[in-house]
Amino acid sequence: MTRPIPSLPEQRTVTLQFDDNALLPLLYGEHDRHLARIEQRLGIKLGSRGNRLTLAGASARTEVAEAALRSLWRRLEKGQGVTTADVEAALRMAEGEAENDPRLPLQDVPEIRTRKAAIAPRSPAQAAYIDLLSRQEMVFGVGPAGTGKTYLAVAQGVALLQAGRVDRIVLSRPAVEAGERLGFLPGDMKEKVDPYLRPLYDALHDMLPAEQVARRITSGEIEIAPLAFMRGRTLAHCFAILDEAQNTTAAQMKMFLTRMGEGTRMVITGDPTQVDLPSGQQSGLTEALRILDGVQGIGVARFDERDVVRHPLVAKIVSAYGRADLQAAEQRRETYSGEQQGRRGKKDQDGTGK
Numbered sequence: 001m002t003r004p005i006p007s008l009p010e011q012r013t014v015t016l017q018f019d020d021n022a023l024l025p026l027l028y029g030e031h032d033r034h035l036a037r038i039e040q041r042l043g044i045k046l047g048s049r050g051n052r053l054t055l056a057g058a059s060a061r062t063e064v065a066e067a068a069l070r071s072l073w074r075r076l077e078k079g080q081g082v083t084t085a086d087v088e089a090a091l092r093m094a095e096g097e098a099e100n101d102p103r104l105p106l107q108d109v110p111e112i113r114t115r116k117a118a119i120a121p122r123s124p125a126q127a128a129y130i131d132l133l134s135r136q137e138m139v140f141g142v143g144p145a146g147t148g149k150t151y152l153a154v155a156q157g158v159a160l161l162q163a164g165r166v167d168r169i170v171l172s173r174p175a176v177e178a179g180e181r182l183g184f185l186p187g188d189m190k191e192k193v194d195p196y197l198r199p200l201y202d203a204l205h206d207m208l209p210a211e212q213v214a215r216r217i218t219s220g221e222i223e224i225a226p227l228a229f230m231r232g233r234t235l236a237h238c239f240a241i242l243d244e245a246q247n248t249t250a251a252q253m254k255m256f257l258t259r260m261g262e263g264t265r266m267v268i269t270g271d272p273t274q275v276d277l278p279s280g281q282q283s284g285l286t287e288a289l290r291i292l293d294g295v296q297g298i299g300v301a302r303f304d305e306r307d308v309v310r311h312p313l314v315a316k317i318v319s320a321y322g323r324a325d326l327q328a329a330e331q332r333r334e335t336y337s338g339e340q341q342g343r344r345g346k347k348d349q350d351g352t353g354k
Helices: 021-028 030-042 059-077 084-098 124-135 149-162 179-184 189-207 210-219 250-257 284-291 312-350
Strands: 011-017 045-049 052-058 138-142 168-173 222-226 238-242 265-270 298-302
Touching: 011 059, 021 030, 021 059, 030 045, 030 059, 030 084, 052 059, 059 084, 084 124, 124 138, 124 149, 124 298, 138 149, 138 284, 149 168, 149 189, 149 238, 149 265, 168 189, 189 210, 189 222, 210 222, 250 265, 250 284, 265 284
Parallel strands: 138 265, 138 298, 168 222, 168 238, 238 265
Antiparallel strands: 011 052, 045 052
């Protein structure tokens, strides 16, 4: 019997021409490393001659490469640089558009504009997240580390503060790891909890000059505090962020959500797969997502390993751990099922039926 020969993907060759030779080295990267990354990622061939760049390979892959290169060229024409991270981001966005990724907003890809920089999305999920941040009063950003959930939330808060649309930013995290050991750490209360809030400080310093961060913290325009400090307060006319929300209890999450006052926007970020609560205690984030599902005015942006914008290996690590968790869950289900069948068999042998 003759087996059918599998059809090869449709091949395509396209030539791009760029009209500013001075920008080409920035587009190609040092020693053409940006072109090499695109070749490696998409499995196509790129060849340059003068101001012409030829792309050859599977039709769908060359279309992604063309869209990514045109996006990078537009960055250069605006006076923005192109780094390896920008190349990865352009490829992710182009792949999302090619696949009609539902996480991409229908309008033009949004940006968060602070006085220091314009922050563009680096994945389809980030584009959808930025879109939600601009429209909804409460947004949940859920997914693995390295997807930009907290960073983009802080950027949106800074943008609204600089535009005068909120009076202050409130950044909070549960200090779960400290627990009762908090009292044994050196220093006053601020020095004890600062290590747990460091990622928030890092994001702020990317958006604002260091002296401005310090001045705004001193004046109260920016407040960074552990979650326990939120009880009994009403947060009005502010942009409030609860980070690492998977480590809140159900009571803590309800407490934070009900702090929302007039003119306030809230963002809750976390990774439900990295819960540090005591065994058997349900995450407040998981419960909130279930209870608030479908509530008008609340948006939920979901990220996965495809949206990790750190080193490419991080996405592979997240994916590998995800597969391991699924395998472990399946093994637990099989073990439980086997134990149940064993108990039923023993009852039948005993003739008790009990």
